[in-house]
Amino acid sequence: MDFSYSxxxxxxxxxxxxxxxxxxxxxxxxxxxKEMFPEETVRKMAKLGIMGIPVPKQYGGAGGTIQMYIMAxxxxxxxxxxxxxxxxxxxxxxxxxxxxxxxxEQKMKYLPKLxxxxxxxxxxxxxxxAGTDAAMQQTxxxxxxxxxxxxxxxxxxxxxxxxxxxxxMAMTDKSKGNKGISAFIVERGFKGFSVGxxxxxxxxRGSATCELIFENCEVPKENLLGELGAGFxxxxxxxxxxxxxxxxxxxxxxQGAMDETVKYTKERKQFGRSIAQFQNTQFQMADLKTRxxxxxxxxxxxxWKKDMGLPYSADAAMAxxxxxxxxxxxxxxxxxxxxxxxxxxxxxxxxxxxxxxITEIYEGTSEVQRMVIAAxxxx
Amino acid sequence: MENEYKNVYIFAEQRGGxxxxxxxxLLGKANDLAAVLGHKVVALLLGENIKDKAQDLVEMxxxxxxxxxxxxxxxxxxxxxxxxxxxxxxxxHPQIILFGATTIGRDLAPRLACQxxxxxxxxxxxxxxxxxxxxxxxxxxxxxAFGGNLMATIVCPTSRPQMSTxxxxxxxxxxxxxxxxxxxxxxEPKFDTSKFKVxxxxxxxxxxxxxxxxxxxxxxxxxxxxHDAEGFKKLQALADVMGGMVSSxxxxxxxxxxxxxYQVGQTGKTVRPNLYMACGISGAIQHLAGMEESxxxxxxxxxxxxxxxxxxxxxxxxxxxxxxxxxxxxxKKELAQ
Amino acid sequence: xxxxIIVCAKQVPDTTEIKIDPVxxxxxxxGVPSIMNPDDKGGLELALRFKEQYGATVTVVSMxxxxxxxxxxxxLAMGADRAILLSDRRFAGADTIATSYALAGCIKTLDYDLIxxxxxxxxxxxxxxxxxxxxHLGLPQVSYVIDAEKTATGFIVKKENEDSVxxxxxxxxxxxxxxxxxxxxxxxxxxxxxxxxxxxxxVWSADRIDVEEEKLGLKGSPTKVFKSFPKALKAPGxxxxxxEEEAVELIVARLKEKHII
Numbered sequence: 001m002d003f004s005y006s007x008x009x010x011x012x013x014x015x016x017x018x019x020x021x022x023x024x025x026x027x028x029x030x031x032x033x034k035e036m037f038p039e040e041t042v043r044k045m046a047k048l049g050i051m052g053i054p055v056p057k058q059y060g061g062a063g064g065t066i067q068m069y070i071m072a073x074x075x076x077x078x079x080x081x082x083x084x085x086x087x088x089x090x091x092x093x094x095x096x097x098x099x100x101x102x103x104x105e106q107k108m109k110y111l112p113k114l115x116x117x118x119x120x121x122x123x124x125x126x127x128x129x130a131g132t133d134a135a136m137q138q139t140x141x142x143x144x145x146x147x148x149x150x151x152x153x154x155x156x157x158x159x160x161x162x163x164x165x166x167x168x169m170a171m172t173d174k175s176k177g178n179k180g181i182s183a184f185i186v187e188r189g190f191k192g193f194s195v196g197x198x199x200x201x202x203x204x205r206g207s208a209t210c211e212l213i214f215e216n217c218e219v220p221k222e223n224l225l226g227e228l229g230a231g232f233x234x235x236x237x238x239x240x241x242x243x244x245x246x247x248x249x250x251x252x253x254x255q256g257a258m259d260e261t262v263k264y265t266k267e268r269k270q271f272g273r274s275i276a277q278f279q280n281t282q283f284q285m286a287d288l289k290t291r292x293x294x295x296x297x298x299x300x301x302x303x304w305k306k307d308m309g310l311p312y313s314a315d316a317a318m319a320x321x322x323x324x325x326x327x328x329x330x331x332x333x334x335x336x337x338x339x340x341x342x343x344x345x346x347x348x349x350x351x352x353x354x355x356x357x358i359t360e361i362y363e364g365t366s367e368v369q370r371m372v373i374a375a376x377x378x379x
Numbered sequence: 380m381e382n383e384y385k386n387v388y389i390f391a392e393q394r395g396g397x398x399x400x401x402x403x404x405l406l407g408k409a410n411d412l413a414a415v416l417g418h419k420v421v422a423l424l425l426g427e428n429i430k431d432k433a434q435d436l437v438e439m440x441x442x443x444x445x446x447x448x449x450x451x452x453x454x455x456x457x458x459x460x461x462x463x464x465x466x467x468x469x470x471x472h473p474q475i476i477l478f479g480a481t482t483i484g485r486d487l488a489p490r491l492a493c494q495x496x497x498x499x500x501x502x503x504x505x506x507x508x509x510x511x512x513x514x515x516x517x518x519x520x521x522x523x524a525f526g527g528n529l530m531a532t533i534v535c536p537t538s539r540p541q542m543s544t545x546x547x548x549x550x551x552x553x554x555x556x557x558x559x560x561x562x563x564x565x566x567e568p569k570f571d572t573s574k575f576k577v578x579x580x581x582x583x584x585x586x587x588x589x590x591x592x593x594x595x596x597x598x599x600x601x602x603x604x605x606h607d608a609e610g611f612k613k614l615q616a617l618a619d620v621m622g623g624m625v626s627s628x629x630x631x632x633x634x635x636x637x638x639x640x641y642q643v644g645q646t647g648k649t650v651r652p653n654l655y656m657a658c659g660i661s662g663a664i665q666h667l668a669g670m671e672e673s674x675x676x677x678x679x680x681x682x683x684x685x686x687x688x689x690x691x692x693x694x695x696x697x698x699x700x701x702x703x704x705x706x707x708x709x710x711k712k713e714l715a716q
Numbered sequence: 717x718x719x720x721i722i723v724c725a726k727q728v729p730d731t732t733e734i735k736i737d738p739v740x741x742x743x744x745x746x747g748v749p750s751i752m753n754p755d756d757k758g759g760l761e762l763a764l765r766f767k768e769q770y771g772a773t774v775t776v777v778s779m780x781x782x783x784x785x786x787x788x789x790x791x792l793a794m795g796a797d798r799a800i801l802l803s804d805r806r807f808a809g810a811d812t813i814a815t816s817y818a819l820a821g822c823i824k825t826l827d828y829d830l831i832x833x834x835x836x837x838x839x840x841x842x843x844x845x846x847x848x849x850x851x852h853l854g855l856p857q858v859s860y861v862i863d864a865e866k867t868a869t870g871f872i873v874k875k876e877n878e879d880s881v882x883x884x885x886x887x888x889x890x891x892x893x894x895x896x897x898x899x900x901x902x903x904x905x906x907x908x909x910x911x912x913x914x915x916x917x918x919v920w921s922a923d924r925i926d927v928e929e930e931k932l933g934l935k936g937s938p939t940k941v942f943k944s945f946p947k948a949l950k951a952p953g954x955x956x957x958x959x960e961e962e963a964v965e966l967i968v969a970r971l972k973e974k975h976i977i
Contacts, residue, residue: 018903064910486847501842524840525743527947675970697957
């Protein structure tokens with residue numbers, strides 16, 4: 001068993017860390033404050049191949065691993081959780097399902113543009129009445145001979161305002177329940193497709209989360225992704241992968257808050273010594289550090305299984321559950337250690353605490369993760 | 380061999396016919412070294428129509444000035460200057476040659492050192508001659524290394540001449556001795572022009588009339604805490620009232636707020652003004668390396684634990700944006716009295 | 717015909733991360749990351765820009781211990797075509813003269829049209845190796861370069877002095893030393909990183925290059941380190957946390973006392 005980074009991963013870490021530090025961190029407060037989508041950053045990431053890390057070279061990607069991709073999400077989220085989720089949704093929720101379920105034609109058509117970052121990807125499953133109970137899809141897709149006609153609304157769609165390609169779930173045969181759901185690749189320019197209202201969020205405020213509206217939206221026949229009626233399976237498998245991404249985002253947020261707190265408690269003096277010298281600080285931070293490292297091992301192990309082609313559904317759920325709760329715990333404590341300053345926007349931990357909360361909610365709430373883990377346990 | 384090599388030489392750098400300050404500083408130090416050795420101080424003056432500057436060097440401490448007056452040497456070019464000095468060294472056998480650690484000195488000295496297969500020590504801040512353990516007089520060159528974290532003393536025990544480049548602003552000039560007598564000789568080099576491969580197409584002096592901060596007696600210096608050009612206006616106002624200049628930390632140069640010419644520190648200039656007022660400068664060791672020799676250091680910083688306070692004679696924990704304008708007004712009043 | 721460009725690069729400790737042990741007064745080098753020297757990275761950036769603009773093969777040459785392999789992988793990941801590491805005990809203890817001699821001995825065995833190096837390394841800060849190497853190779857040099865372009869017969873180069881910027885024309889092959897600030901280096905690309913370990917970093921010993929052994933390493937070095945010591949720290953002065961009005965009075969009083977105003 002080898003827990004160390006490979007030489008390639010070490011080199012990658014050096015690059016992505018310095019990129020995050022120099023290009024992403026300086027914008028993080030503004031991205032949050034102004035709800036600004038980090039467009040320029042995405043362009044820079046595209047140029048370096050970060051938007052297509054796990055996509056094989058023949059489809060225009062960098063030919064890297066899931067492990068490298070999640071390292072990127074962690075390092076970006078460590079300084080800016082918005083940038084982290086932009087990459088995560090694009091990679092896990094759009095490119096991965098095309099890669100795993102797409103036809104050769106679909107891969108050749110969509111992956112090169114997505115992997116090069118020319119196009120941004122997103123994923124539409126959630127609806128007003130289909131959240132955790134995702135099978136309750138009300139968006140429909142009707143076979144109209146040479147095309148599919150989609151009607152309905154998706155909500156809370158990450159990257160929606162900026163994405164060019166969407167993986168969308170719709171009901172093709174209501175009588176079959178779960179097995180009547182199919183997945184489609186929808187381009188932004190398709191007739192009858194539009195992006196609706198933008199949500200005002202607590203955190204990850206730079207990522208534009210919007211509605212997707214389908215009004216007799218025309219989708220070409222060849223844009224069915226996977227088998228007819230296999231959409232729910234596609235969605236669940238996609239979310240399994242996505243959870244590793246969000247787990248890394250949570251891990252990055254937690255690590256970022258740790259970094260800030262270590263720095264601050266060493267500098268800040270009260271009662272004549274730095275607050276890092278107090279045993280209360282030391283013990284609490286030691287516990288948090290332990291949780292962060294445990295989360296990292298869970299995340300890396302889930303990613304490793306996905307890279308190896310092993311089943312990883314419960315691993316991804318455990319990683320996300322634990323990393324998200326760790327992020328919440330660390331950021332809350334980080335604000336506490338910063339005292340009054342921690343509650344102000346003068347220090348980034350305030351933002352980190354707001355950003356952390358979503359990781360317990362999206363791509364399956366912590367409750368859903370527990371369901372997935374328990375289902376595996378008691379099957 | 381020891382006897383063959385004699386005297387302490389300095390390279391008297393001129394630009395546009397003007398002797399550079401560092402040349403005077405080298406003369407000051409060369410006099411100290413020559414006194415211990417019982418040697419003379421010889422200045423090398425290269426350029427075109429510069430003979431009349433030789434007496435100036437004598438008055439500032441040269442016992443002899445060797446003038447090389449040639450059109451090829453009007454402006455500094457590596458190969459031309461290297462050839463000329465190499466030939467002088469071959470003829471005169473100096474024991475020590477000092478250069479300013481300027482863009483010219485640091486371009487020229489290594490070329491020469493390599494031709495002469497002799498040791499060269501870069502960017503020295505201290506030069507001494509002391510007896511070694513056998514009682515023989517040895518030349519010690521001391522310089523900062525590892526970003527100013529460590530000092531290293533270097534010797535060059537066997538090869539001659541011993542060469543060093545010396546950081547500008549560190550050594551003390553001598554008082555001018557008007558009418559001092561010295562030998563002024565000239566040297567005619569034989570140039571191998573086939574090696575002249577570099578030509579100057581244009582020399583553009585820096586746009587802004589950048590006065591040299593290393594000559595300022597009072598420096599009001601700004602760092603990250605100044606934030607922007609607006610912030611520097613407050614510093615400039617104070618500098619104006621006190622007859623000083625504004626300088627900057629690396630952070631503000633990297634941020635594009637200040638020009639590199641105003642940068643104090645390891646990669647900027649070394650300064651030792653009578654007053655160095657560090658405003659919003661945290662005091663990275665690279666910065667401290669460039670200013671800690673200042674006579675009196677005042678630091679204003681919000682962060683009580685900023686390392687700048689460890690070198691400050693007077694430290695104020697507070698907001699420079701409030702204190703500096705108030706201080707400007709207060710000093711205005713003080714000076715009006 | 718594409719150009720052959722050689723870039724000289726050194727792996728250095730990140731001196732901004734070095735701290736002094738307050739008790740022993742020695743350098744704490746543990747945990748200090750090793751990086752590609754920033755000016756050298758600027759040099760590599762210039763070479764890669766030449767490669768994009770004119771077409772070129774970029775070879776990076778470094779002298780150092782086997783660990784410098786990582787820095788050369790970084791250079792490959794940024795876009796260099798070939799990497800050579802001069803690594804041999806016989807190089808150890810070299811000062812700038814002996815270092816430049818070894819580098820020149822390596823470069824003599826290669827085809828080149830242009831050699832680029834960083835102005836200086838952040839550990840030694842000497843700025844001597846490249847000019848000395850140029851001398852060993854009998855090439856012209858331009859140091860403190862902030863811009864360069866290729867001409868039919870050579871290069872046009874901008875050089876930054878303390879008080880001016882010079883434009884210089886160089887005939888034929890030359891050595892340029894560049895400032896990091898003028899050439900913001902690119903990041904390694906993801907693809908480049910993945911490829912970097914599929915390529916070879918050639919490790920050359922002294923036998924492989926054109927040198928006389930007695931001029932290498934400690935033996936070939938005219939200068940010796942007599943001693944090194946941490947910088948003496950000045951005794952700290954007084955620090956006051958007072959109102960702004962009091963602060964102003966305090967400063968004025970001390971400036972008067974020192975006859976500064």
